[in-house]
Structures are given as structure tokens and as C-alpha cells.
Amino acid sequence: MWAVIKKEFRSYFCSPVGYVFIGLFLLMFSIFFYTDVVDYGVTNFEYIFYSGATVLTFIVPILTMRIFAEERKSGTEQLLLTSPLSLTSITLAKFIAATLVIVITELCTFMYFAILCHFGTPDIVKSFVTLGGFLLLAMSYISFGMLASSLTENQIIAGIITIGFFISSWFLPNFNEIFDNLSLINLFSKFVYGQIDIADTVTFVTFTVMCLLLTITILQRRKSVR
Amino acid sequence: MIEVKNITKKYGSFTALDNVSFEIKEGEIMGLLGPNGAGKSTTMNIITGYIEPTSGEILINGINMLKKPKKAKREIGYMPEGVPLYYDLTPKEFVTYMAGIKKVDKKVLKEKVEKILSETGLADVKNKLIKNLSRGYKQRVSMAGALVGEPKILILDEPTVGLDPKQIAEIRSLIKKLGKDHTVILSSHILSEVSQICDKVIIINKGKLIAIDTPDNLEDKVANDNSVYVTVEDVDNKIEQMKEKIEDIKEIKLIKENDDGTKKYLISANGKTDLRKSIFAEFAKENITIFEMKKPDATLEDAFMQLIGEGGDK
Numbered sequence: 114m115w116a117v118i119k120k121e122f123r124s125y126f127c128s129p130v131g132y133v134f135i136g137l138f139l140l141m142f143s144i145f146f147y148t149d150v151v152d153y154g155v156t157n158f159e160y161i162f163y164s165g166a167t168v169l170t171f172i173v174p175i176l177t178m179r180i181f182a183e184e185r186k187s188g189t190e191q192l193l194l195t196s197p198l199s200l201t202s203i204t205l206a207k208f209i210a211a212t213l214v215i216v217i218t219e220l221c222t223f224m225y226f227a228i229l230c231h232f233g234t235p236d237i238v239k240s241f242v243t244l245g246g247f248l249l250l251a252m253s254y255i256s257f258g259m260l261a262s263s264l265t266e267n268q269i270i271a272g273i274i275t276i277g278f279f280i281s282s283w284f285l286p287n288f289n290e291i292f293d294n295l296s297l298i299n300l301f302s303k304f305v306y307g308q309i310d311i312a313d314t315v316t317f318v319t320f321t322v323m324c325l326l327l328t329i330t331i332l333q334r335r336k337s338v339r
Numbered sequence: 340m341i342e343v344k345n346i347t348k349k350y351g352s353f354t355a356l357d358n359v360s361f362e363i364k365e366g367e368i369m370g371l372l373g374p375n376g377a378g379k380s381t382t383m384n385i386i387t388g389y390i391e392p393t394s395g396e397i398l399i400n401g402i403n404m405l406k407k408p409k410k411a412k413r414e415i416g417y418m419p420e421g422v423p424l425y426y427d428l429t430p431k432e433f434v435t436y437m438a439g440i441k442k443v444d445k446k447v448l449k450e451k452v453e454k455i456l457s458e459t460g461l462a463d464v465k466n467k468l469i470k471n472l473s474r475g476y477k478q479r480v481s482m483a484g485a486l487v488g489e490p491k492i493l494i495l496d497e498p499t500v501g502l503d504p505k506q507i508a509e510i511r512s513l514i515k516k517l518g519k520d521h522t523v524i525l526s527s528h529i530l531s532e533v534s535q536i537c538d539k540v541i542i543i544n545k546g547k548l549i550a551i552d553t554p555d556n557l558e559d560k561v562a563n564d565n566s567v568y569v570t571v572e573d574v575d576n577k578i579e580q581m582k583e584k585i586e587d588i589k590e591i592k593l594i595k596e597n598d599d600g601t602k603k604y605l606i607s608a609n610g611k612t613d614l615r616k617s618i619f620a621e622f623a624k625e626n627i628t629i630f631e632m633k634k635p636d637a638t639l640e641d642a643f644m645q646l647i648g649e650g651g652d653k
Contacts, residue, residue, distance in 0.1 A: 117440060187426075
């Protein structure tokens, strides 16, 4: 499993994918840093993430769309699936590698934290709770992206399915309250106030686990349909 | 040792493999032959556990692939069709990765990887990106990936496709060398290749197993013992009369008139008589000069075409 994590992680940074991801992320965050923090003259580090969460909608698919689709298209899937690794460890390894990229990106955001420290004292608890919540949100996004990627051998389609789902989960609550609970972004917004809501945390974790299990099921199912 | 028992693979109403069973003993090199779409790759994909059969079972050294896939897969090194590789890795990284997913002991991993790279002739290019390598080298990288982890069984799907003649010869000799201490299954549609390398041949057509035998036996099955090609200089045009002189001749057929005035005939005999001796003696008496005399080679090609023809008619 370690070998797959290492290779996946490496492939993010041996291709432009990882750099484009982190670059876009930091570009948007810098804009939010200016509009939401500097402009208001506050030192609230967590405000960047409040707006930043929407960025994930568009850039997580960059990370996830290739995960299974590319392997299926190039045939390298055969190497992986005929190795003694279980489908669970393959899926988990790929998930961990993508999550590591998010962790690295979060580490990069400490520069904003450092800048704010120079001008005042940002709330450390709120900041870290926000970072944790952001990671949970990103993990559930990644797991859904992987699920989409396991459905097709076309990366673009996987990407569109992912973005389509994220956008609808983001905007549907505007039409009807029923959809409130579907909105992962809304769940995240509580973390920004420094609250760790158990129910929300459990929702994120179960959503992630569910997507990963569905991915494994699809991979397993394809063995007999292929 | 590979035992394939009654495997059937269906895609909807289409039957890709129909109740195929065979056994491959340890240390054998087995060739899987068949026209395109016959079910060669499907068979290999099922043996390697990439896909599951609709029914039937596969035992790899006694381990059931469907029940204990992790353990069974450790016994196999697979080189899939079309050499899928990670193009943004170098051969060294790729083989290290393959060693990793095959759970090679970390302590000996580096050493094993180096050994395989030099065995497959990749030592010079081990740090170049795979995408920049030539087709022949890519094929070797794929082979190295299959070899790492010391599997006892090697499954090679069309290992020589797309290579130039020199590379084909190299890959063939590598397979032969590997055949000494591995059980090898290779698929191919190049018959001469199979007859050179393999100890045994399985012929599949339209999802059915048609024949399983040694290449020599298959050739013998279709061999014509009773005919002979002769190229003669026949100034007096007497060859047609030879039919009366040699009783056993059934037919003399002109094949080709050569530019130098000689003619090539196919002479067939009644029954299984070998005509060569009498032709030699009698033709000389009639002043017909024999330039060349030769029995037709029965090739695996003939066996293949004949068996597939039979299979198709059934």
C-alpha cells in the first residue's frame, strides 16, 4: 500500500497537476485574504477559508478526475488489479495520496497566518478548527471525486460529474430547505466559528466512507462485467 | 502448475469463453494461439484474476484464484497486452513500484530491482523516463515489471508485437531462458514464434478450445506424407508419361514455370508411399534432370488454419 501512496503522491508533482492545484488554490486564497481580511482590517485567519471552501468545488476535480479513469484508459489498471493488493488498499492508498496534497496546501496557507501574526493575534483555536474542518470537507470532496473517476475511463466526464455534484450540493439549498443537509459547504461553515459539531463531523466522515465503499464496490463489480 | 477448470465467460448473450479447461505443468512454456477475438486475452485476464469468469475455477499452484486472490496473484507475473506503463516514471522507479505492490521484502528490494534491470538489459536506460524509450525498451520494462517479485508463473500477452526482428529475437531468447525456471504462458498470433519457443500449444477459436498438443504433433496431424515438390529441366516434355512409368503416382501438377526453363511440379502418390526414390531413379532414365526435390513442410500455420476451419464448420 505504501508503494501506491508514494507513487500516486509523486505523480501529482511529476506532472503539472499538483502545481496547478496548489497554484490555483493559493491564488484564490490570496484574493480572499485581500478581500475578506485585509480590506476589513481584521486578523481573522479563518475568514479566508469561509470563502475558500467554494474554491474546492472547482479544483478538487483536478486532483481526482484522473485517479481511476487514467489507469483504466492506459491499461495500467491491469497491473494494479493483478497485483496482490486488495481493492480496499488500492482505493485507500489513492485517497491518502490525494489527501496529502490537501495537507500540503493547508501548510502553505500558514503564510497568511504568519502575516496576520505580524499585525495582531489571530484566534489560534478558531484557525485550527477551521483547518480541520476544511480538511474534512476536502476529504469528502476527494472521496466523491474518486467515485466519479471509477465510473468512467474519460477524465473529463469524471471531472464534470464531480463539479456538477458539488455545484448542485452548494446551490440546491437556495431553492428548498430540504436540501440544506445535502450542502457540504454549509456544514463546513460552522467550523469557521470555532465550533466542532459532532453531527457535522460524523456527516463528513460517513460521507467519505460511503463514497470510498461505493468506489470499492464499483471496482469489484467491474471484475465480473469487464 | 495452472489448472483451468470449465471456465465460461459471458457478456450478456455473447459467450467469450465456452467451457474451457486445460492444465499447464510446472516448467512448461505454453503458447496460446487463436485468431483475433478468439478469447486469448480473456483467458489470460481470467487466469491473472483481472476479470472473473461467469463460471468455472482457476487453480494457481493449487491456490484458488477466486477464493484466495491475494495469495494466488503473488505466484503470477503478468505482462498485459499493449504494454501498459506509467509513462512519467523511469524504468527503475517503475520496477521499484511493481516490487512494492507485489510486496517484495524492503531489505532486498533495491538489490532485486537492480538485478532484474540488468537481466532485462535495461541497465543503460534505467533513469530515463519511460515515455522517451523506444518500443522495444518499453516491452522490456513491462517484462521487468512482470518478473519482479520472483513469480513462478509468467503470463505474457503478445510479448513480441510491434518489435523489429532483432528485438523479437532478443525477447524470444529471453523467454526461452525464463522458461527454464518458470511456467510461462504466452499468447501470439505469430505461429512460427510459438512453434519455436513453446513446449505446448493451445488453440482457441470463438471461445472454444480446439486443440492442445505439442507444436510437432500438431504439424504431424496435417502433414501430407505422400506428395513431393520437384523442379526439373524436361527438354523432351516427358514428365506426363512418368505417370505410367511409376505406378504409385496419382497426379502430377504443374506449379510454376521458371525463367530458366525449369518447371516446378507437385507430384502426389497413391496412399502413403514415399515417391522420392523412384522419381530419382526413373527421371534419370528418361533424361529429366532434377534440380530440386523436396517434401512440403507442414507448418503450424497449416495446422492452425485447418483446425480453425474445422472449428468454424462445427
